[in-house]
Amino acid sequence: MAALVQLVHEEAGRFNRRFVVRLVDGASVEAVLYRGDTLCISSQVGCAVGCPFCASGANGLVRPLRLEELCAQVEAVRAVAPGLRRLTLSGVGEPLHCPAAPDFVLWARELGLPTSLTTSGGPIEKLAHWMREVPHNGITLSVHAGTEVTRAKMVPKGPSLERLFGALEAIVPSLSRNRRKKVALAYLLLAGENDADDELDAFAARARGLGVFVHLYAYNPVPTSDAKPVTRERYEAAYARLTSQGLRVRMSSKARIEANGGCGTLIARRGLAARGLG
Ligand code: SF4
Numbered sequence: 001m002a003a004l005v006q007l008v009h010e011e012a013g014r015f016n017r018r019f020v021v022r023l024v025d026g027a028s029v030e031a032v033l034y035r036g037d038t039l040c041i042s043s044q045v046g047c048a049v050g051c052p053f054c055a056s057g058a059n060g061l062v063r064p065l066r067l068e069e070l071c072a073q074v075e076a077v078r079a080v081a082p083g084l085r086r087l088t089l090s091g092v093g094e095p096l097h098c099p100a101a102p103d104f105v106l107w108a109r110e111l112g113l114p115t116s117l118t119t120s121g122g123p124i125e126k127l128a129h130w131m132r133e134v135p136h137n138g139i140t141l142s143v144h145a146g147t148e149v150t151r152a153k154m155v156p157k158g159p160s161l162e163r164l165f166g167a168l169e170a171i172v173p174s175l176s177r178n179r180r181k182k183v184a185l186a187y188l189l190l191a192g193e194n195d196a197d198d199e200l201d202a203f204a205a206r207a208r209g210l211g212v213f214v215h216l217y218a219y220n221p222v223p224t225s226d227a228k229p230v231t232r233e234r235y236e237a238a239y240a241r242l243t244s245q246g247l248r249v250r251m252s253s254k255a256r257i258e259a260n261g262g263c264g265t266l267i268a269r270r271g272l273a274a275r276g277l278g
Contacts, residue, residue, distance in 0.1 A: 005024070005069060007019045007022075008020050018033075036083055038084075040087075040088045040091045041073045043065055043097075044098055046063075047093050056091070070098075071104065085113070087108050088117065089105075090118035109135055116138030118142060122157075128171055138183075140185070140215060141184070144194055146201065154193065165210075185214045189230045191230045191231075191234070192228070200241050215249075216249050218235055
């Protein structure tokens with residue numbers, strides 16, 4: 001019987017090992033091993049959220065992964081990289097759109113592998129379930145905007161800021177201290193899109209009351225998008241602006257901004273090469 005998943009390609013950087021994972025129906029997703037102990041896996045083939053800066057969602061959604069496929073990604077990488085200590089559902093796909101993801105978290109927990117996730121936040125009912133009930137090891141909400149106009153451009157099929165922050169304001173204070181510490185917001189800075197001072201101030205005004213950490217991400221360009229990173233100077237200025245408004249902000253790690261590190265990059269590059277465009 002054919003293996004449920006196969007590692008068909010690998011690229012190693014200074015901090016990461018990136019794998020193309022082929023599924024039994026021929027579709028491909030990506031898994032990334034950070035610093036040898038943290039594995040980022042994919043929850044869907046493609047993605048319906050359509051963020052314009054992301055290679056993973058460039059061709060829309062094909063299908064969510066089944067529980068067996070989620071588990072098989074972990075087993076396949078573990079076979080070539082023992083020493084795995086934690087997992088994150090932050091690769092290709094929106095984990096809240098993957099029905100098997102909560103059971104996957106339980107499966108991984110049994111193996112002693114705590115699992116975090118990154119989500120655009122919708123559907124809101126699913127977000128509430130994950131935040132209150134699923135034993136995750138961290139949930140990072142991709143916000144990337146302070147105004148609704150920019151949010152609609154950056155995360156086209158995600159919930160509006162009003163709905164997202166309305167839910168967070170209702171849920172976060174009701175969580176235990178330990179679970180509250182595991183909630184964070186993400187703001188990916190793109191030149192000319194969401195890096196203006198007014199946009200950052202509007203984001204800070206919404207985020208401040210939640211008291212959670214903010215991950216301020218530098219952008220890693222992908223071959224399917226014209227989106228551009230900000231300069232290092234602008235990145236540091238944005239960090240200073242948000243922290244001066246009372247937010248606790250963390251900047252991107254070197255592992256995240258390694259070359260070709262953008263989510264979905266390997267698959268996008270292979271697709272372009274196959275069409276003679278890469
Ligand atoms: S950034 Fe995440 S939610 Fe947005 S299209 Fe890419 S995989 Fe989907």
